[in-house]
Amino acid sequence: IEPLAQLPVFVSLQDRAAVVAGGSAAAAWKAELLAAAGARVAVFAEAPSPEMAALVLSSEGGIHLHQRAWCEDDLAGAALAVADAATDEEAARFAAAARLAGVPCNVIDKPAHCGFQFGAIVNRSPVVIGISTGGAAPVLGQAIRQRIETLLPAGLAAWAAAAQAFRGTLKQLLPAAERRLAFWRAFAELAFTEAPLGDPLARLRLLAGRQGAVGEALPGVTLVGAGPGDAGLLTLNAVRALQSAGFIITSIRDVTPIPHNGVRPS
Numbered sequence: 001i002e003p004l005a006q007l008p009v010f011v012s013l014q015d016r017a018a019v020v021a022g023g024s025a026a027a028a029w030k031a032e033l034l035a036a037a038g039a040r041v042a043v044f045a046e047a048p049s050p051e052m053a054a055l056v057l058s059s060e061g062g063i064h065l066h067q068r069a070w071c072e073d074d075l076a077g078a079a080l081a082v083a084d085a086a087t088d089e090e091a092a093r094f095a096a097a098a099r100l101a102g103v104p105c106n107v108i109d110k111p112a113h114c115g116f117q118f119g120a121i122v123n124r125s126p127v128v129i130g131i132s133t134g135g136a137a138p139v140l141g142q143a144i145r146q147r148i149e150t151l152l153p154a155g156l157a158a159w160a161a162a163a164q165a166f167r168g169t170l171k172q173l174l175p176a177a178e179r180r181l182a183f184w185r186a187f188a189e190l191a192f193t194e195a196p197l198g199d200p201l202a203r204l205r206l207l208a209g210r211q212g213a214v215g216e217a218l219p220g221v222t223l224v225g226a227g228p229g230d231a232g233l234l235t236l237n238a239v240r241a242l243q244s245a246g247f248i249i250t251s252i253r254d255v256t257p258i259p260h261n262g263v264r265p266s
Contacts, residue, residue, distance in 0.1 A: 005132070005133075005134035005136075006117065006132055006134055008130055008132065009116075010128065010130070011037075011079070011080070012038075013034060013037040013038050013039035013079055013080065014037070014038035014039075015038060015039075015040065016038075016039055016040065016079040017039065017040050017042065017077055017078045017079060018034045018039035018040065018041050018042070018078055018079055018080045018081070018082070019041075019042050019044070019070070019074055019075055019078045019080075019081040019082070019103075020034070020041060020042070020043045020044070020081075020082045020083070021043075021044050021045075021070040021074075021081070021082070021083035021084070021085075021094060022043075022044075022045055022083055022084030022085070022108075023043065023045025023046070023047060023048030023049050023052045023084075024049050024051075024052070024084045025049050025051040025052070026084050026108050026109075027043070027045070027049075027052060027082070027083075027084040027108065028049065028051040028052040028055045029051075030082045030084075030106070030108065030118070031043055031052070031055060031063055031082075032055055032063075033118070033121075034080065034082070035059055035062045035063050039079065039080070040062065040064075041059075041062065041063040041064070042064050042066060042074065042078075043056065043063060043064065043065045043066065044066045044068060044069060044070035044074060045065065045066075045067065046067060046068060046069055047067075048065060048067070052065070053065075070083075070094070072097040072100070072101070075097055075098055075101040075103050076101055078101070078103045079103070079104075080103065080104055080105070080106075080116075081094070081098045081101075081103045081104070081105040081106075082105065082106045082107075082108065083105065083106075083107050083108065084107075084108045085107050085108075085110060085113075088110065088113075091107045091110045091113040092113060094107060094113070095107060095113040095114075095115070098115065099115075104116050106118065111135045117132060117134075117135065119131050119132035119133075119141060120132075120138075120141040120142050120144065120145040121145070122145055122148050122149055122152065124152060124156045124157040124160065125157060125160075126157070126160050126161060126164055127156055127157060127160045129145075129148060131144050131145050131148075151239060153191070153192060153195075154195075155191070155194075155195045155196040156191055156192075158196040158200055159187075159190070159191040159196050159200060160191070161200075162196065162200035162201055162203075162204055163187060163191075163204070165201065166201060166204045166205075169205070169208075170183060170204075170208055173205070173208045173209070173212060174208055174211060174212050179211055179212060182211050183207060183208055183211045186207055186210075186211065187204070187207060190203075190207065224238045224242060225238075
């Protein structure tokens, strides 16, 4: 494995406590992100911004506001802690308190005091893609996120949710591990080529029945053309076909012009 600037880790926060110190708009964004992941968020802010106040009102109890400054005891038992510190001194104090409590912490825009970073996110939950540049170029991370958003079909989230609900049924329908592997390969192709219309679970039952009856189907063939050869002219469907292909066969025609004397240049 080549050296990693950071280790990408996905943390389960469902019904776990998280602390946000600060009431700024940036802190509100982090509080909303933590709540979206299922955390019980406690915000400590003496003067919450309008964005934070509106977020607390709309969270229906998922985000609880304490209109006071944070203290070390507030971090006890938290799964994650985030602060928007006005000074390096406050950032250092928050990071030290988090280390003492054994809580991973993030201090917004102060990477020297961070135990973890958020990065850019592509949300097709339960499919979640995290992108980090290690703080070197956040704008590059956002550009990468936009490109990935373009490549992923809109129905990917629905297919992933259906697959999650179907796993138990699949073990009953296809007891053999190799047949289940064939199913998941076919499912991966399906998720990128077919919209989840109607009942996705019924579609998965049909796919499982086909795998159990006749085994893994022969691979299909997709022809992809790029006009004069410029990769930028590929359609999104062509890119997805190339990404999901098990084998790629290229055909490059020699377009060197032949002179009138019939002899090709060396």
